[in-house]
Amino acid sequence: MGWTFMALVVSHCIILYSVALVKKKWMCFAAGLSTLASIKLEPYNSWQEALVTGSFDLQDILFYGGCGFSIMRCMSFALENCDRKEGNYTFSDLLKYNFYLPFFFFGPIMTFDRFHAQANNTQLTRKEREMWNITTKALLHLGVILVVDVFFHYLYILTIPSDMKLVNKLSDWCLAGLAYSNLVYDWIKAAVMFGVINTVATLDHLDPPQPPKCITMLYVFAETYVYDYIGENHDKIFKELLATVCTFAVTTLWLGPCEVVYIWSFFNCFGLNFELWVAKFFSIPPFSIMEEAMGEAMSRRIRGVFNAANFWAIVLYNVLSLNSLEFAKLVGRRIIFKGGLKSVQDHTQHLKCE
Incomplete structure (x- = not known):
């Protein structure tokens, strides 16, 4: 990503650390949200993005992932510093927290209080069968990655929604399955990313946040x-x-x-x-x-x-x-309105037959 990108991230840390020293939560939120907005709103976005040297496929993802997660971690640090009764956390505490590599680009975001306590724990012990569990999870995630990679050669769930002519010809059941498959894919992507990162963090004696629950389960909004x-x-x-x-x-x-x-x-x-x-x-x-x-x-x-x-x-x-607004509108019309009306008509016909 280049040294200029690293300097940009460090500058975010310096700005938010300076605000954290004031110990006013509203100022921490305001500074954090303003910095977060700066990487998405013009002209600040283009100026910061130009600091990344070179050009490669994952450049945008790593830029927004690195900056976005970094700012969120700095906000967590600032809020925890506000709650500290005596003195302040050091700038090196923030750097250790922010630049722990497994969490840096994609998270998950472990709040600073938990990370600081676990990273400074000197009593490092392994639970019974912990290494066996870590190995099992690593092999499981590797297996999921291989399965998804194979599926991508035969199932085009991400590219089909972009072809509206083709999508309009699909049956209601096929369209519903396509929409649902997109959500399952998104969950699997998040679960694998969290899972791989968590496995590495567990090797470092950390207890990171758990992966998101499967979309097939109704659940209260994820903890943030x-x-x-x-x-x-x-x-x-x-x-x-x-x-x-x-x-x-x-x-x-x-x-x-x-x-x-x-x-x-x-x-x-x-x-x-x-x-x-x-x-x-x-x-x-x-x-x-x-x-x-x-x-x-x-x-x-x-x-x-x-x-x-x-x-x-x-x-x-x-x-x-x-996907897109057009695909979501089509799914809504076909499943809720057309599908719902057809269900009512089928039920009415069934009653007449009885």
């Missing part, structure tokens, strides 16, 4: 510093709204402000809050009394209907970020 810090237990409507807005404001800056990112952030933010609104609404009488009166099986079926709708909402607005 901003989301959990503001949302706390995620059971208060106003705090949840504030936590999601702040989280996706950071994410929007990280990914780069544009139409697709705005739409993706809005619907993700709305979806998380809608889950809480629905849960709160149905927890009040008479709905809570009705659920208590009905059987457990019927309660599961009703919850299943809402979860299925929520699951396909997750599919749709993540397909938007993975």
Whole structure:
């Protein structure tokens, strides 16, 4: 990446370390978000990107990955320094935290307090069968990488959505499978990246964050510093709204402000809050009394209907970020409107036959 790129990253560290010494959290957030925006907004973006010497395939990915994750780590450092009662952490603490190579380009982001405690632990011991587990995970990830590589020679799940003429000719089932496969691929990519990095970090006696859960499982939004810090237990409507807005404001800056990112952030933010609104609404009488009166099986079926709708909402607005707005619109029309109408017509015809 060149020494000028390294100098750029160090300059980010110097700026945010200087702000951290003031010990004002709002200043740390403001400085961090401004620095994060600078690598995505013109003309600051072009100027910084030009500092990378040479030209190669992964240049953009490594530039944004290195700068983006570096700034997020500096924000974590600054916030932890604000909470420190006596004195400040040293600049060398920040450099060790930021330039630990396995985490540098792609994360996962381990918050500074956890990294500092684990990296300075002098009592290094291995748990029983820990090396066996590390070896097993390494071989498993290698196997997944090989399987995905073979699949890419025969399944064109990433390139087919770009050909709208071909996509329009696909059946509803095929289109739904294609959209779902894109999400599974994205999860596998994240799981492998996290898994390989985690395996290396575990060899260094660290306990890194775990890989994301599979997209086939409905789950509460992944743990993040901003989301959990503001949302706390995620059971208060106003705090949840504030936590999601702040989280996706950071994410929007990280990914780069544009139409697709705005739409993706809005619907993700709305979806998380809608889950809480629905849960709160149905927890009040008479709905809570009705659920208590009905059987457990019927309660599961009703919850299943809402979860299925929520699951396909997750599919749709993540397909938007993975592919294109046109492909997401087509999937939405075909699955929700056309597919939903066809299901109603089939059900009506079935009733007539009976």
